Amino acid sequence: MYKRLRLKDKRQSIIDAAIVLFSEKGFHNTRTPELAKKAGVSEGTLYNYFINKDDILIKSFEYYSEQVLNKLKSIEDDCDSARGKIENFVIAHINTYVENKSMARFVLLELRQSPEFIKKYPEYRPVKVFMDHLTSLIQEAVDQGEYRKDLDVETFTTMLMGYMDYSMTKWLLLDTELDPVELGMKFKDIVHNGILA
Secondary structure (H helix, E strand, C coil): CCCCCCHHHHHHHHHHHHHHHHHHHCCCCCCHHHHHHHHCCCHHHHHHHCCCHHHHHHHHHHHHHHHHHHHHHHHHCCCCCHHHHHHHHHHHHHHHHHHCHHHHHHHHCHHHCCHHHHHHCCCCCCCHHHHHHHHHHHHHHHHCCCCCCCCCHHHHHHHHHHHHHHHHHHHHHHCCCCCHHHHHHHHHHHHHHCCCC
């Protein structure tokens, strides 16, 4: 009845199924039997890899964030400047969502809409891993003299994440066009060329 999967494949299959179902139906409306069926495993197998459905949500995001950060870091390694790394971060981060709409809905909408879940797991901060990485890139630009020394790094990080977040949420909810390279160029123009006449 169930596909024969290796242990590593089973865990990955459960994560992949969770991301799709959570993005389509919502975390609270997804039942574990349908999650198991989508993953091609028995319901009991879910609990060989995860404590409960909450754990599946948390581990799914951990897996996602690790994959994305590895991808971003490999792209950043090709940059000569910290500013270039930040520009590539914007483009690559948005492009990751464009390439996988289920992942985008999962991260941008489902992960953040349950205050009860966050209250239950206060250490769970889905956006923090990306905020921290971006903060380190901005601080690097300050340290290298590419940005002014008195720049409020935390505020700039929040502004930049908000820019990406809103652009992608609008794309998801309003079905607008989203071109990662164009958004990256607009960011570069406004931030690096300034807004004063």
